[in-house]
Amino acid sequence: MTTNQTLIRGGIELTGLRKSFGALEAVRGVDLHIAAGETVALLGPNGAGKSTTIDMMLGLSQPDAGSARIFGLSPKEAVAAGQICGMLQVGALVPYLSVTELLTEIASLYPRALPVAEVIELAGLSDFAGQRTNKLSGGQLQRTRFAIALVSNSDLLVLDEPTVALDVEGRRQFWMTMRAIANSGKTVVFATHYLEEADEYADRIVLMAHGRIVADGPTTEIRSLVGSKLIRATLPDVPRSDLAAIDGVSAAERRGEAVVLSCSDSDLALRTFLSRYPAARDIEVAGAGLEEAFLKLTGHTAIDDAETTR
Ligand SMILES: Nc1ncnc2c1ncn2[C@@H]1O[C@H](COP(=O)(O)OP(=O)(O)OP(=O)(O)O)[C@@H](O)[C@H]1O
Secondary structure, three states: OOHHHHHHHOOEEEEEEEEEEOOEEEEEEEEEEEOOOOEEEEEOOOOOOHHHHHHHHOOOOOOOEEEEEEOOEOHHHHHHOOOEEEEOOOOOOOOOOEHHHHHHHHHOOOOOOOOHHHHHHHOOOHHHOOOEHHHOOHHHHHHHHHHHHHHOOOOEEEEEOOOOOOOHHHHHHHHHHHHHHHHOOOEEEEEEOOHHHHHHHOOEEEEEEOOEEEEEEOHHHHHHOOOOEEEEEEOOOOOHHHHHOOOOEEEEEEEOOEEEEEEOOHHHHHHHHHHHOOOOEEEEEEEOOHHHHHHHHOOOOHHHHHHHHO
């Protein structure tokens, strides 16, 4: 086995990571192992601690406690060795260089850099390759940040909300490229708010809320954590508390004349519901979507919101 293979096999190991800003505990004990070759989505609402965790993975900030090891190295060593490359939400690019010039400069820093022309094509920058970086639009800037991450040809790509500011075509192209990169055996970690992106492109979802990991597993597993089925029906004038008390129902929500029941046992719930409320109509039984799972696991349920407004 070569030294490089030995390093790659180590994957990413975050152990007991903590980071506070003054009194605010942004990351409160994150333990996470990512195997080499995995594509992992860090999903969570605003302020969940995703960017803070990513910054510590990239060695851009030091944890208050715990450690991050990237392919057996400290983040700074991994960056210096060209093993890891990040695409951040913020950060100005060197102005007055064209996109091609900037990428050529950056490529010269990495031992295994990809050809710049290939990266320009992959990132959808062909039409703007001669444009100066200070004249780029938000979407073009984001594509350029992506190209910077790609050109290094690192084994681990860490992307913080990579599709922000991209239009529909930009997103489609971005994910096509990412798929090819993931299939080539690289490890990819990306933060996103978009459930459908996590669902569609990641092997695994790590859901963060309030500085902690609240769920970690394949998308299907995360869905199953929140009860398997939802019953929707039109049924005015029945109090929510009566619906929540039905056997097999774990939570009930009212949306105008419609009711939504989250079920722990949907067969039992449906039988009871129909016998007790024969006037119910437009009845649907559906698998709980990732959206429901997300809201429930991050402690921010639509049902809670409904309760606070009652
Ligand atoms: N440099 C900083 N100084 C003070 N507070 C910070 C700093 N960076 C982050 N925070 C706070 O830490 C918490 C976690 O922020 P973080 O950016 O990690 O969340 P996030 O999950 O990436 O959110 P978003 O999806 O909005 O980017 C937030 O409450 C944020 O306000």
